[in-house]
Amino acid sequence: MVAKILVTGGAGFIGSEVVRQLATQESSSVVVLDCLTYAANLDSLAQVQGRFALEQANVCDGNAVRRILAEHQPTAIMHLAAESHVDRSIDGPAAFIETNIVGTYTLLEETLKYYKGLTGAARDQFRFHHISTDEVFGSLNLQDPAFTEHTPYHPRSPYSASKASADHLVRAWHETFGLPVVLSNCSNNYGPWQFPEKLIPVVIGKALSGKPIPVYGKGENIRDWLHVSDHAQALRLILAQGRIGESYNIGGNAECTNLDLVRKICQLIDELAPNKDGTAHEQLITYVADRPGHDLRYAIDCGKIQRELGWKPRETLDSGMRNTVTWYLNHRSIYDRAQAKGERLGLSKQ
Numbered sequence: 001m002v003a004k005i006l007v008t009g010g011a012g013f014i015g016s017e018v019v020r021q022l023a024t025q026e027s028s029s030v031v032v033l034d035c036l037t038y039a040a041n042l043d044s045l046a047q048v049q050g051r052f053a054l055e056q057a058n059v060c061d062g063n064a065v066r067r068i069l070a071e072h073q074p075t076a077i078m079h080l081a082a083e084s085h086v087d088r089s090i091d092g093p094a095a096f097i098e099t100n101i102v103g104t105y106t107l108l109e110e111t112l113k114y115y116k117g118l119t120g121a122a123r124d125q126f127r128f129h130h131i132s133t134d135e136v137f138g139s140l141n142l143q144d145p146a147f148t149e150h151t152p153y154h155p156r157s158p159y160s161a162s163k164a165s166a167d168h169l170v171r172a173w174h175e176t177f178g179l180p181v182v183l184s185n186c187s188n189n190y191g192p193w194q195f196p197e198k199l200i201p202v203v204i205g206k207a208l209s210g211k212p213i214p215v216y217g218k219g220e221n222i223r224d225w226l227h228v229s230d231h232a233q234a235l236r237l238i239l240a241q242g243r244i245g246e247s248y249n250i251g252g253n254a255e256c257t258n259l260d261l262v263r264k265i266c267q268l269i270d271e272l273a274p275n276k277d278g279t280a281h282e283q284l285i286t287y288v289a290d291r292p293g294h295d296l297r298y299a300i301d302c303g304k305i306q307r308e309l310g311w312k313p314r315e316t317l318d319s320g321m322r323n324t325v326t327w328y329l330n331h332r333s334i335y336d337r338a339q340a341k342g343e344r345l346g347l348s349k350q
């Protein structure tokens with residue numbers, strides 16, 4: 001049976017990588033359900049144009065979701081549609097409550113009705129894969145062990161609270177109504193096609209244009225960086241082989257402070273696109289007021305997915321960051337288009 005996978009948020013940063021990978025497989029066909037917010041970029045799907053169907057719809061619109069499920073008859077759903085930027089959630093939480101909580105609820109309700117109408121192999125094989133974040137676990141101190149799948153939830157921002165709510169709803173629809181779900185919680189992603197207001201594209205864009213590179217606080221916050229292609233591979237594996245009702249943590253085994261990360265990027269740009277006068281891009285680093293409630297450290301223990309599904313990241317932080325900086329150097333026009341859409345540099349107004 002050819003898999004037909006409905007990818008919500010398929011025009012976003014991670015969703016588009018999932019779609020690019022799925023669309024090049026003979027064994028699957030893809031439907032993208034995306035309402036095309038500011039964060040969507042259809043250019044990211046140009047290389048697989050004609051190999052997926054696009055449904056411009058909002059996950060909060062039950063009628064639209066019902067029609068799309070009935071028309072396309074997906075064998076699985078990968079739910080990535082979300083409001084995803086923590087800073088925006090501080091300035092305007094409402095959209096996060098609406099899309100991440102109400103949208104997930106609406107999608108679950110319509111999916112359950114659709115699932116109940118399936119029979120035979122289609123019913124046995126159906127999966128709903130909810131894609132979430134390690135931010136639901138809260139903040140770690142330097143000496144704390146990394147997050148496992150058993151770490152209690154302790155979200156601290158409107159974004160992470162809305163994602164935690166969605167995770168709980170997905171588990172409830174499994175436990176209460178029998179919807180076959182799998183979940184995954186991953187660390188910070190980076191790679192091609194990330195929206196320009198996120199940290200890594202901001203740093204690359206500022207360095208290339210010779211403008212101050214903003215670093216929150218003292219740059220001491222630690223994240224575990226995961227290349228988006230490794231993440232998409234893990235998601236495909238979880239969908240195909242993950243155990244129903246289980247969640248899987250996905251990380252890059254690449255903990256790094258923001259300051260070290262920014263320095264690494266500057267050094268790569270010194271090498272790949274040096275300043276004419278030979279000055280180091282690091283000189284552009286400018287410390288700015290910290291984000292309110294900024295979580296100190298996230299770290300992922302991805303032992304479970306490694307043991308059960310044999311997955312581990314292929315990219316190291318060095319190889320992945322070199323590939324990413326090179327990609328942005330070759331796609332500089334993206335910054336101009338994104339700026340025209342109203343770039344926001346990730347600095348909270350509050």
Ligand code: NAD
Nearest residue numbers: 009011012013014035036037039040058059081082133189
């Ligand atoms: P993104 O912001 O780049 O893309 C989100 C996509 O969802 C966009 O194409 C947007 O148009 C679409 N969308 C938003 N609201 C919608 C709605 N109401 N209906 C339909 N479509 C809608 O996000 P991303 O970085 O690709 O993240 C994808 C998923 O992965 C999210 O669920 C996010 O919480 C999760 N995640 C992301 C990261 C990361 O580092 N980027 C880390 C962990 C988890």
